Each structure stands twice: as C-alpha cells, then as structure tokens.
Amino acid sequence: DAGITQSPRYKITETGRQVTLMCHQTWSHSYMFWYRQDLGHGLRLIYYSAAADITDKGEVPDGYVVSRSKTENFPLTLESATRSQTSVYFCASRLTDNSPLHFGNGTRLTVT
C-alpha cells in the first residue's frame, strides 16, 4: 500500500546515544516534514524539506539533524539523545505547499 512509512515504530535508547528515525514515502511528494508530539504542546515542527537537498529548520530544531539525498527519504537523527527528546515523532509529506498533509503512524522514542 503506497503511503508514508516510519521506522521503527518504537525505540528505547540511552542518553548520549545517536538515534536515526526513518521516513519513506511512495508518492514522490516534494515537501516533507518532521514533527514531535508532546502532551500540552501539540505538534511542533522540527525540520522540513521542500525537495531533495533542500532542508530548513522548524520551531524546535536543536539536537536534531536531517538529510534528504533522495526525494522519498527524509531521516531524522538525534546526534546525542537527551531525556527531553522522549516523544512521539511524526513524519509527513505533501505534494505541493497547499495540498493536504499526510502523516505516517509515528515513532515512539524513549530516552532513558
């Protein structure tokens, strides 16, 4: 089934470790986004990308790194995980800047 796939669904890691969350979409959408969801904060934008090799910071980018060498992939890396990065992470994509935003089913990350 075409769509947007995130992996892993669940991840537990230790403080200080590097973690990469994967996002793959089969629609060839130009725009991709990473959000984190925390109770009381809703969804906050971490990074976004308008096309391959074009990325920019969102509202809460500190401690995160992204890359987009291929249109269909948009991995999110936590360089040195901290407990405050415990969250549910959602990847999303859209065809154009005014088309509906489609979300993956999220990755629940716990940093111990």
Next chain:
Amino acid sequence: QQQVKQSPQSLIVQKGGISIINCAYENTAFDYFPWYQQFPGKGPALLIAIRPDVSEKKEGRFTISFNKSAKQFSLHIMDSQPGDSATYFCAASILRAGGTSYGKLTFGQGTILTVHP
C-alpha cells in the same frame, strides 16, 4: 511562542450531543486553517479545512466557523458519535502564492474528545 492556541484540552460529550473546539491565532498572515483528527496509534489525518474568504464550511456532521476579525475559528461536531472519540488538532499556515513558507503548518495543543454512548 504559541501562535495557535486551542481549547479545551479535553472534552467529554454524550452521544448525539454537539462537540465544540476552539482555536485562536496571532499571525494575521495565516490564510489556511485545517483541522486534523488523530486516533490512538495513528498519525493525524486531515478532517476539514477553511480559507479566510468564507465564514463557515460544512462537511457532513463537521463544521468550521471562522471569525477573521477576532482571529478565531472553531470546529463543531454535530450528533457526536463514540467513533468520533479522538484527538483533534487545529492548525494554520500561510499559502500565499509566491511565499516561501512551504505551507508549514503551526498546530494547536490538541483536544482529546471522548464521546460516551
């Protein structure tokens, strides 16, 4: 800085009742206001959206009311059903042609809706 404020944080409604969720925004450049619905273990999905050139949009039991002067918009769910129990997010973005916002959505804090049978 919370540019979109949503209330209430949680809402309990009886089956058949009306659910109302409110949002207020600060940035007058916003020109697209969608609502997303999220079920447990799933990503949010677009429910309904409105542009500021209209004051109301209805799709089935779901209605968005928009007040540009007050910078507020709300979601009304008529005849609420247990299957509507979910988390609802309002959002806002800038879609003005020629802009560089890439349609980034700013979300509200979310409302957990529970509809009792």
